[in-house]
Amino acid sequence: MPKKKILIAVTTYPLPSRSYDELVCTAGFLEDGTWIRIYPIPLSFLNQVKKDTGFKKYTWIELDVKRRTDTDFRPESHSPNNYDVKIINTLSTDNFWQERKEICLKNVYTNKLKLLEDSKAPTNISLATFKPSRITDFVVEDDESEWKDEWKEIRKQTDLFAAIEVDPEKLIPKVPYKFYYIFEDDQGVPSKLMIEDWEIFQLYLNCLRTNNNDQKIAIEKVKEKYFGEFVKENDIYLFLGTTMQWHRRRSNNPFVIIGVFYPKIKLQYSLF
Structure with a gap:
């Protein structure tokens, strides 16, 4: 093949x-x-x-x-x-981002109900690009500060391909917060979805390191980026994906935000 x-x-x-x-x-x-x-x-x-x-x-x-x-x-x-x-x-x-737009924006949802209908059988759509009409808030909620004990043990018992180096005693850092966007679709219907993109967690960890491990400042820096700069200066699209567990259970909304597509806003200047 x-x-x-x-x-x-x-x-x-x-x-x-x-x-x-x-x-x-x-x-x-x-x-x-x-x-x-x-x-x-x-x-x-x-x-x-x-x-x-x-x-x-x-x-x-x-x-x-x-x-x-x-x-x-x-x-x-x-x-x-x-x-x-x-x-x-x-x-x-x-x-x-014209080259990226030509691939990533070929099929864009703007309506929540349409996306949820398409996520049902028989189509079972589980990945989508979504254009919110308005992003209304960015929410940070507390999460566990450490990985679950069973996950730590799983990591120690890893049996990876021999060609890939692994140190089973090392775990990637656990970020003790959950990040959410609250946004509306083209009919004003609201959604609150968790952001699971690696970029936002890495941004938090970077901000933590550069601000003497001050979690409050790190959170504010993340919010400034995602709700300040992005919402004001960027043309935001959300990459959505379902978790298999909640999709199989036919949850009311099985999607989370797995990526943010954020080209700068292209301003239209008048010639007159």
């Missing part, structure tokens, strides 16, 4: 796994603009690829994947047959 050409657009914050090291939910687009989810992707594999190639988001890759039909009913879900990845090129941010 030929490898698929995939534009990587999403990496969520890693979680410990029994069979691998921390696992990252990775998702992106095929050349026709349809979504694809790839898992399991070990964190150590992503780190090694970054180290070797400088790989980052909005990079075209080629990867041998197969549709997951065993336990995952979601049509976008695939797993790698191997981790022999070919890096092609990274799309630039020139001209207000």
